[in-house]
Amino acid sequence: MEKTIGPIEERQLIMNRWNIEFAHRAAPDYFQTFGLGFFEYLQLAEDIGSEALPILNCGMACQFNSAEVVPLDQLEPYVQDALDLIEFANGDINTTWGKVRAQMGHPAPFNLKMMGVGNENWGPQYIERLKIFTKAIKAKYPNFKLINSSGTDPNGDRFDYLNKELRAMNADFIDEHYYRAPEWFLKNAGRYDSYDRNGSKVFAGEYASHTNNGAPSSNRNTWRAALSEAAFMTGLERNAAVVQMASYAPLFAHVDGWQWNPDLIWVDNLQSFGTPSYYVQQLYSLNKGTHVLSMTQNNQPLIGQDSLYASASWDKASNEIILKIANNNNQAQVREIQLDGVKKLDPNAKLIMMQSDPNAVNTFEEALKVSPTEKKIVVNAKTKKVSLELAPYSFYVVRIKTL
Numbered sequence: 001m002e003k004t005i006g007p008i009e010e011r012q013l014i015m016n017r018w019n020i021e022f023a024h025r026a027a028p029d030y031f032q033t034f035g036l037g038f039f040e041y042l043q044l045a046e047d048i049g050s051e052a053l054p055i056l057n058c059g060m061a062c063q064f065n066s067a068e069v070v071p072l073d074q075l076e077p078y079v080q081d082a083l084d085l086i087e088f089a090n091g092d093i094n095t096t097w098g099k100v101r102a103q104m105g106h107p108a109p110f111n112l113k114m115m116g117v118g119n120e121n122w123g124p125q126y127i128e129r130l131k132i133f134t135k136a137i138k139a140k141y142p143n144f145k146l147i148n149s150s151g152t153d154p155n156g157d158r159f160d161y162l163n164k165e166l167r168a169m170n171a172d173f174i175d176e177h178y179y180r181a182p183e184w185f186l187k188n189a190g191r192y193d194s195y196d197r198n199g200s201k202v203f204a205g206e207y208a209s210h211t212n213n214g215a216p217s218s219n220r221n222t223w224r225a226a227l228s229e230a231a232f233m234t235g236l237e238r239n240a241a242v243v244q245m246a247s248y249a250p251l252f253a254h255v256d257g258w259q260w261n262p263d264l265i266w267v268d269n270l271q272s273f274g275t276p277s278y279y280v281q282q283l284y285s286l287n288k289g290t291h292v293l294s295m296t297q298n299n300q301p302l303i304g305q306d307s308l309y310a311s312a313s314w315d316k317a318s319n320e321i322i323l324k325i326a327n328n329n330n331q332a333q334v335r336e337i338q339l340d341g342v343k344k345l346d347p348n349a350k351l352i353m354m355q356s357d358p359n360a361v362n363t364f365e366e367a368l369k370v371s372p373t374e375k376k377i378v379v380n381a382k383t384k385k386v387s388l389e390l391a392p393y394s395f396y397v398v399r400i401k402t403l
Helices: 036-049 076-090 096-103 125-140 157-168 181-186 224-237 276-286
Strands: 114-117 145-149 173-180 201-209 243-248 252-256 266-267 272-274 291-293 308-315 318-329 333-338 348-355 375-379 387-389 394-401
Touching: 036 076, 076 125, 076 394, 114 125, 125 145, 125 157, 145 157, 157 387, 181 201, 224 243, 224 276, 224 318, 224 348, 224 394, 243 318, 252 318, 266 387, 272 276, 276 333, 276 394, 318 333, 318 348, 318 387, 333 394, 375 387, 387 394
Parallel strands: 114 145, 145 173, 173 201, 201 243, 252 266
Antiparallel strands: 266 272, 291 308, 308 318, 318 394, 333 387, 348 375, 348 394
């Protein structure tokens, strides 16, 4: 933490993790300057109204590369760095690091609530280091939340071992990552239906649908990929009691300087465009409810029946029912939705739709080719029903006001 604050010109230059990672697109001049250090990061989160979530090194290098580890008897500086960061973010101006923050122009605390310890680390070496971090941080900051790694994959021996160990530790959050084919996302839309509601919570910390099995040079941000993510996210919303945070990854890519594909937003030196996945994420972000509602077909959650995936919520602030429905079928389907448990409905509702050819992509020239459109629809307020014609390969958000 200390090396990322202070005068920018004095911050240490280090080689970036991705400097020599990809043979298909080497970047030998890719370095990390810490021009955006922890202070700037915390300011950015505050400015855009977000909760900061820094991820700290747990004393283990990437296990796909050198796999170096800090001996346990030399781990103390890494643990102290985590404690120093919390004090820098939250400490009173009379504390050592709170005073430094105040001198940098921010006397008020940032109110940091959580951090990650390790990223995509696995195995017993990770667990034994994590326990040391957890004990030290919880002793000083008992209400501070820690995000723990479940490795690189959503299943297999690594995941099974970590998931068992972390739950035995009563981990606050388990960080699950999945870069998988669209078919995996469709198949796993019910993944969290059977998770323990009272156990550790899940942070879907990195995910994206990859159309070519994860080969970065050949993946594309297609509507097929985005639609599978929309379908999967109905399961995240339905299980909000378990999955309390989710984050598509990566966020940005430069058209002439990328190493990883797909990405959410593409830029060049003059302009940018959002991918179909960006608009799916946007629709979920702007249409969150406060309470999960049951949405079923034949008394079962809609998880692939007739290639339909759905979730429902209620927004207490606006008194609206919010429906999300993904049709992954190549045929149009008509559904009449019965809205039980409400006394009165506004007959005028809002429908937001995305639909396109599965292989369609957005570009600088056609930035909105796959993007949402909005229209008004009519609800039968007397029968409390709404009829929807679901186009092939489409995603819908419907907002219905209760009176």
